[in-house]
Amino acid sequence: MSPLGPGLADRARETAVRLPRLLTAGVLVVLTVLAGSWLDRVNGPGNGDDRPFVVTGRTGETVDARKLDVAVLGMRGGAVITSYHKPVDTAGVWLLVRIRVTPRSESGGLGWARLTDGRGRRFNLTGRVDQPMTVTTSQPGLPIEGELVFEVPRDVMGPISVQLAFPPIDQRMDAVAEVELPELTAATVAGWVATTAPLTLAGTPS
Amino acid sequence: MSAAGGRPVERPVTDPPTWPPLWPPVQPPVQPPVQSMVRLSAPAVAPPSAVTPVPPLAPEEPLEPGPPPSRRARRAGHQDAGWLRRNAWGLVALPFAVTLAVGWDVHVVLNQRAAERPSVTATVPAGGWGTSGQVRYRVASVDRVTERLDKYGLPVKLPAGSVLWRSHVDVVVPAGVKAPGCVTRLVDREGRRFDDGPRGTSALKATPCPLDVDDGPGTGTGTSAGAPPAGSSAPPSRSAAPPTPPPPSTERAVQVSLLYLLPDGARPTQLWIASTDQVPHYLALTVPSTAS
Numbered sequence: 437m438s439p440l441g442p443g444l445a446d447r448a449r450e451t452a453v454r455l456p457r458l459l460t461a462g463v464l465v466v467l468t469v470l471a472g473s474w475l476d477r478v479n480g481p482g483n484g485d486d487r488p489f490v491v492t493g494r495t496g497e498t499v500d501a502r503k504l505d506v507a508v509l510g511m512r513g514g515a516v517i518t519s520y521h522k523p524v525d526t527a528g529v530w531l532l533v534r535i536r537v538t539p540r541s542e543s544g545g546l547g548w549a550r551l552t553d554g555r556g557r558r559f560n561l562t563g564r565v566d567q568p569m570t571v572t573t574s575q576p577g578l579p580i581e582g583e584l585v586f587e588v589p590r591d592v593m594g595p596i597s598v599q600l601a602f603p604p605i606d607q608r609m610d611a612v613a614e615v616e617l618p619e620l621t622a623a624t625v626a627g628w629v630a631t632t633a634p635l636t637l638a639g640t641p642s
Numbered sequence: 643m644s645a646a647g648g649r650p651v652e653r654p655v656t657d658p659p660t661w662p663p664l665w666p667p668v669q670p671p672v673q674p675p676v677q678s679m680v681r682l683s684a685p686a687v688a689p690p691s692a693v694t695p696v697p698p699l700a701p702e703e704p705l706e707p708g709p710p711p712s713r714r715a716r717r718a719g720h721q722d723a724g725w726l727r728r729n730a731w732g733l734v735a736l737p738f739a740v741t742l743a744v745g746w747d748v749h750v751v752l753n754q755r756a757a758e759r760p761s762v763t764a765t766v767p768a769g770g771w772g773t774s775g776q777v778r779y780r781v782a783s784v785d786r787v788t789e790r791l792d793k794y795g796l797p798v799k800l801p802a803g804s805v806l807w808r809s810h811v812d813v814v815v816p817a818g819v820k821a822p823g824c825v826t827r828l829v830d831r832e833g834r835r836f837d838d839g840p841r842g843t844s845a846l847k848a849t850p851c852p853l854d855v856d857d858g859p860g861t862g863t864g865t866s867a868g869a870p871p872a873g874s875s876a877p878p879s880r881s882a883a884p885p886t887p888p889p890p891s892t893e894r895a896v897q898v899s900l901l902y903l904l905p906d907g908a909r910p911t912q913l914w915i916a917s918t919d920q921v922p923h924y925l926a927l928t929v930p931s932t933a934s
Contacts, residue, residue, distance in 0.1 A: 578903065
């Protein structure tokens with residue numbers, strides 16, 4: 437007779453039988469979760485399968501961005517910009533990209549833009565100043581023109597490009613127009629920094 | 643515990659109480675009969691003279707059903723069964739569970755996509771009535787706007803290369819139904835869809851949705867537009883005289899006018915309209931051919 441008594445002895449024996457099975461099941465569950473995590477990392481979002489369809493173009497060309505036709509018309513820069521009738525300065529430089537947007541089949545406008553410099557750094561539209569082009573819509577076939585404002589450091593130079601798209605939040609599996617801008621030189625940026633006159637957004641739709 | 647004088651009270655020592663057992667006593671295992679042990683160890687063969695007649699066996703009584711096996715015993719027997727047998731119900735349920743989980747996910751995603759994409763539920767010929775929700779709609783006219791001054795007397799400024807169009811839509815709201823708003827799009831021959839109320843036109847005359855209709859029967863505001871029975875197709879009419887006067891106590895009729903900005907050269911062919919509770923499912927009302 438076990439010192440634990442007959443009932444406890446049976447329990448101990450049963451636990452001894454069941455414990456390896458429980459451990460095996462637990463290990464299998466952990467392995468399954470790890471395998472799923474690995475598959476998600478290999479096959480999931482961000483691996484490139486759902487990346488946007490990039491359509492490239494050059495300054496002055498009209499690029500098809502699925503719901504929009506976009507064209508980059510030029511760029512300029514400065515150290516101070518006027519927003520809501522007040523000057524706003526920066527430790528870097530304000531880079532203004534003039535664009536034309538034409539909805540193709542339904543009413544809409546530009547929803548998203550991003551600038552990439554020669555080092556691969558990416559700059560979203562600044563939130564420090566008014567960005568009327570991102571809230572203005574137009575009708576199909578009727579273009580609107582305006583400027584986008586990026587705040588970039590003064591060491592930005594080399595080949596830069598701007599990406600434009602219709603979806604404001606999620607550009608995956610959608611068209612993105614990528615337009616090369618004229619190459620920036622240190623002299624150009626220095627000239628912008630030296631400009632003290634505040635920039636005013638041109639062609640801003642009402 | 644102590645008495646009033648601080649001395650502990652002496653109590654007689656008694657045996658601890660006996661509690662009923664929590665578990666029923668476990669019966670010791672039944673030992674096999676000794677005969678078998680003898681037979682296995684050393685076969686003993688009795689001399690023929692020592693054989694005593696065996697009394698006839700009494701007829702066996704039918705076995706009474708014993709108590710059901712305990713849960714532990716059943717579990718032990720279950721674990722002894724094969725893996726397939728132990729997981730048979732799970733295997734049967736697995737395809738249904740996977741189908742339900744994946745199918746429901748796909749169903750939700752498809753519904754979300756469908757909700758974002760406008761669709762046309764019915765195409766109505768020119769001058770005909772269509773129903774969106776509980777409200778009936780008909781295109782009365784679609785014309786170019788020829789006004790040069792807005793309601794403030796200022797000149798109308800339009801983007802270069804654009805033309806302003808105005809649609810008049812007859813709306814019939816059943817009695818007792820709160821008039822909903824409506825969403826419209828003007829479609830041209832190329833399939834391009836133009837929203838109403840483009841920027842820069844707020845100073846122009848228009849009567850957009852939501853409809854200014856009282857809930858009382860027959861008290862609709864705006865131009866009376868007539869209300870033929872639902873589903874009927876009446877010829878386009880620009881006159882204020884309704885072709886078939888509706889019962890005033892059952893329906894209210896109004897007319898809304900909406901503005902659209904189209905590129906020069908575009909010709910409207912359809913007007914998509916939907917009550918706000920029906921978006922994105924639109925009615926495609928064919929624009930009368932008199933649109934110019």
